[in-house]
Amino acid sequence: MDLRKFVAPALAALLLAGTMALAGCSAEEPASEAEPTAEGAAEELEGSITVQGSDTLLNVATAWSESFMDENPGVDISVQGGGSGTGIAALINGTVDFANASRGIKDEEIAEAEGKGMDIVEHSVAIDGIAVVVNPANGVSDLSLDELGQIFRGEITNWKDVGGIDAEIVLLSRDSSSGTYEFFKEAVVGEDFEYAASAKLLPSNQAIADEVTANEAGIGYIGLGYLTSDVKIVAVDGVEASVETAADGTYPISRYLYMYSDGEPQGVMAAYLDWILGAEGQQLVEDEGFVPLP
Amino acid sequence: MRTPPSDGARRLGRTTTRRAAEAVARAIIHVCGWLAIVILAAIAIFLAWNSVRAFGEAGLGTMLSETAWYPTSDPGKFGMLPLILGSLFVTGVALAVSVPVGVAAAVFISEFSGPGVKDVMKSIIEFMAAVPSVVYGLIGVAVVIPLVKDVFALNSGMTALTGGIVLGVMSLPTVISISEDALHAVPFDLRQGSAALGNTRWQTTFKVTVPAAGSGIFAAVMLGLGRAIGETMAVLMLTGNAAVMPTTVLESVRTMTGTIAAEMGEVVQGGLHYSVLFAVGLVLFAITFTINLAADLVLERQRKRWRR
Numbered sequence: 001m002d003l004r005k006f007v008a009p010a011l012a013a014l015l016l017a018g019t020m021a022l023a024g025c026s027a028e029e030p031a032s033e034a035e036p037t038a039e040g041a042a043e044e045l046e047g048s049i050t051v052q053g054s055d056t057l058l059n060v061a062t063a064w065s066e067s068f069m070d071e072n073p074g075v076d077i078s079v080q081g082g083g084s085g086t087g088i089a090a091l092i093n094g095t096v097d098f099a100n101a102s103r104g105i106k107d108e109e110i111a112e113a114e115g116k117g118m119d120i121v122e123h124s125v126a127i128d129g130i131a132v133v134v135n136p137a138n139g140v141s142d143l144s145l146d147e148l149g150q151i152f153r154g155e156i157t158n159w160k161d162v163g164g165i166d167a168e169i170v171l172l173s174r175d176s177s178s179g180t181y182e183f184f185k186e187a188v189v190g191e192d193f194e195y196a197a198s199a200k201l202l203p204s205n206q207a208i209a210d211e212v213t214a215n216e217a218g219i220g221y222i223g224l225g226y227l228t229s230d231v232k233i234v235a236v237d238g239v240e241a242s243v244e245t246a247a248d249g250t251y252p253i254s255r256y257l258y259m260y261s262d263g264e265p266q267g268v269m270a271a272y273l274d275w276i277l278g279a280e281g282q283q284l285v286e287d288e289g290f291v292p293l294p
Numbered sequence: 295m296r297t298p299p300s301d302g303a304r305r306l307g308r309t310t311t312r313r314a315a316e317a318v319a320r321a322i323i324h325v326c327g328w329l330a331i332v333i334l335a336a337i338a339i340f341l342a343w344n345s346v347r348a349f350g351e352a353g354l355g356t357m358l359s360e361t362a363w364y365p366t367s368d369p370g371k372f373g374m375l376p377l378i379l380g381s382l383f384v385t386g387v388a389l390a391v392s393v394p395v396g397v398a399a400a401v402f403i404s405e406f407s408g409p410g411v412k413d414v415m416k417s418i419i420e421f422m423a424a425v426p427s428v429v430y431g432l433i434g435v436a437v438v439i440p441l442v443k444d445v446f447a448l449n450s451g452m453t454a455l456t457g458g459i460v461l462g463v464m465s466l467p468t469v470i471s472i473s474e475d476a477l478h479a480v481p482f483d484l485r486q487g488s489a490a491l492g493n494t495r496w497q498t499t500f501k502v503t504v505p506a507a508g509s510g511i512f513a514a515v516m517l518g519l520g521r522a523i524g525e526t527m528a529v530l531m532l533t534g535n536a537a538v539m540p541t542t543v544l545e546s547v548r549t550m551t552g553t554i555a556a557e558m559g560e561v562v563q564g565g566l567h568y569s570v571l572f573a574v575g576l577v578l579f580a581i582t583f584t585i586n587l588a589a590d591l592v593l594e595r596q597r598k599r600w601r602r
Contacts, residue, residue: 214439
């Protein structure tokens with residue numbers, strides 16, 4: 001075995017990993033400087049904010065930070081994804097100022113934060129409507145919440161049982177740890193039931209949209225922000241998923257998206273959160289395909 | 295006889311410096327050698343340490359024998375068996391692809407190609423190893439998923455077969471280059487001796503060279519297997535990740551690596567689910583460690599055989 005062949009790439013990989021680790025460290029350093037010095041001077045905001053968490057919220061969180069930094073050149077905001085759990089863990093470890101989450105904080109996490117003397121505060125920042133989608137060639141265009149539950153529990157397995165063609169239903173779900181998976185389970189499958197074991201668990205909204213586009217027997221659920229013209233939305237209980245129906249509450253499958261902080265935000269953090277909840281921030285929510293808060 | 299004492303002293307001085315340099319180099323190399331072992335041990339201890347809660351609350355026996363994987367339910371169900379089987383199914387398909395193609399390619403490169411062709415082939419194979427796995431995954435999504443769906447008339451192309459085919463292609467560079475090394479290491483005398491007895495080139499290759507390199511080729515297969523079972527990104531994109539107990543390779547499977555990658559980001563850090571994912575990692579580590587150890591032992595046997 002020629003060792004040189006393996007040593008060179010291994011060294012390169014180590015070097016790369018080292019560089020990335022360094023970059024990661026330096027990105028987290030400003031977290032401690034989050035407390036702003038500017039008092040009452042709304043025009044001259046200064047400071048830095050670090051945000052980490054949900055990949056669902058990543059696009060809109062990035063859009064917020066870019067617009068806010070454009071308006072306030074003295075403010076430096078860094079946004080990272082990684083998942084709701086990662087974000088909340090980072091908040092509890094004190095390495096970030098805000099955690100983005102597409103699920104509510106869990107009791108275990110609250111207990112851990114309280115153990116460290118933290119007081120985690122929840123802020124609803126947007127609404128996400130979850131659309132049920134099928135292939136455009138599928139004749140089914142309306143399902144009741146009950147039928148959807150039976151489909152995703154694996155009790156209805158053929159499209160002909162809900163008015164479609166004679167073909168086996170291919171269930172497409174988000175991965176079991178995604179906030180969307182848990183929310184859809186609560187809202188559709190039922191708390192005390194499980195998804196059918198045969199449901200394919202795909203790693204992203206995009207992967208579900210792609211598979212539904214390619215597979216005539218597929219059914220899946222994706223966030224409103226990821227809808228494309230290549231998939232067909234199925235109305236639930238007669239209501240079609242849209243920004244309007246999710247905002248007025250008539251569409252049954254929608255949820256809040258959150259940001260968490262340690263205590264009520266102060267100074268530059270409070271200014272940022274207020275801006276997100278204000279007209280400009282909520283406009284970006286809508287631009288990114290989510291639903292603004294009512 | 296000019297000035298032997300001073301000449302000798304100078305030579306002695308130079309030797310001393312050289313000896314000191316050698317000692318330093320040797321010490322550095324020793325530390326590096328031990329470092330690898332320390333890192334490996336640290337990984338094992340780290341995985342085991344983080345799995346303690348899973349062993350205590352979910353139980354190793356339960357995790358290894360139960361068939362339901364619903365980690366986010368309340369209470370969570372942590373049956374790892376579908377994941378282990380999923381990994382084995384995908385890896386089995388990968389081997390079925392990479393072993394025949396890889397060994398045949400190695401035989402061609404080592405025994406039948408001219409020096410020019412050989413160099414080109416070897417660079418191409420090294421390039422194959424450098425393509426990121428997510429790129430293989432994308433190609434699989436665009437090409438292999440629809441192909442498998444159509445060829446086998448399935449309702450979905452996301453199957454163990456799909457993932458296995460792509461993984462097989464991905465582990466080809468490992469299988470080819472190590473098999474080729476093994477064939478190359480077979481002493482030239484053996485080939486000449488075979489030719490002297492009147493064997494043709496084909497007969498020499500398949501009756502003498504390949505059997506002589508057998509244990510090295512076996513080691514190549516084992517390392518290819520290790521590569522396939524540990525791969526994550528491509529299988530996550532291609533196998534559909536349904537945690538069912540698979541009965542054929544035409545079903546969707548969820549692998550151990552895919553599970554860790556998909557779930558680690560969202561879990562409560564330090565929670566039971568988190569710990570169970572480390573336990574999955576520990577099982578995977580144990581499997582790949584055993585495979586690599588077996589491959590090393592076999593390679594060692596081959597080296598001893600040709601040492602003279």
